[in-house]
Amino acid sequence: MKHWFPSIQKKLFVERRLQRVSMIVCVCALSVSVFGQEPIPVPIPLKEPAVKKAEPVALLAAPSGVDLKLQLQSWVAEQKVKNPAQLKTIATLLVKLESPLTAEEKLTLALEVFSNVNPEAKQLIKDYQLSNLLPVLSSPPILSEGEADTIYLTNVRYYVARNLTQFRMVDHALTIFNTIKPDTLIDPAGYLFFKAACEHHLLQKEACEKTLDQLLNHTESVPERYTQVAVLMQADLETLKEESLDEISRKMSDVERRLDLGNSGEKVQKVEDDIIASLDKLIKKMEDQAKNSSSSGAGAGSSSSPNGGADESRVKGQIAPGEVDKKKLSNSGGWGQLPPKKQASAKNIINRNFPSHYRKAIEKYFKKLATQKANTNK
Structure with missing residues (x-):
């Protein structure tokens, strides 16, 4: 009796397991027959690929007269100018910024301020001024060391590079242009125009197209003469083919x-x-x-023609x-x-x-x- 009872229990356990399996199969079969389709699996949400956003192109604009006056006053203060005569001359120049001026006129005033404070800037502006004589090239630290990212360095370098472009020294000009960060330029439109002119002359097509796009589409208050010439340069680059006779x-x-x-x-x-x-x-x-x-003409029976061949x-x-x-x-x-x-x-x-x-x-x-x-x- 004690051997028989465990076997009965084991048999009942197996039967209950089989019954549960049968019920599960019936329920699944019933769900298919009732709803007419198999259960739809719940989709696992997929992670959307990250879309790389294009870097925004900075909009360049010349500073207002008021802003430029404040920037120059701050620069003069950093130079610790104490000479009363110098300060009076600088104050007279800065007052002119309160009147409406073009970007080129503002640049001229700023260069005068720099010349009154810094002897090196005064000599450099004199050496590279436009004249009938070619300038003697030099590489002082103000032109050659590091990036130009201050109101003083960017605008002095721009003045030199702009004038070198007009002397047709485009190689030297472009070297200087490429060191300038245009954020603090007084005449950003002029900077982009003359830089594009150098790249265009040296047939640097990709760089020139990028510079012209910045000038025409991402710069405020571009003079009409710059716009017209820039559009012509763009059209010219589109038709220029590598190793063509042009x-x-x-x-x-x-x-x-x-x-x-x-x-x-x-x-x-x-x-x-x-x-x-x-x-x-x-x-x-x-x-x-x-x-x-x-050869094609000879194949068509025209080999005896006096116009055939290219021996000449x-x-x-x-x-x-x-x-x-x-x-x-x-x-x-x-x-x-x-x-x-x-x-x-x-x-x-x-x-x-x-x-x-x-x-x-x-x-x-x-x-x-x-x-x-x-x-x-x-």
């Missing part, structure tokens, strides 16, 4: 500018090499097109496209010049395919280099 012509003009300014160092020679390589590629490309055109513009011993024979760029072989046969080939192709002003630009370029070479050998 770009080559501009690089040639830039070499002429550098030579006029007395620059004939490694940078100029690097541009020279780029021009020769680009011309070489262009000539090779056009010769290949002429050959293909001639073929350069014998042509090297691979884009490569430059360094021997022909040496001083002994005519620095920065194409050999006579390649010059003739280039002119022939350019005369047939491009407007006359490109031919004139290239002829002027070669004459300029020949003159420079002759002067160097004297």
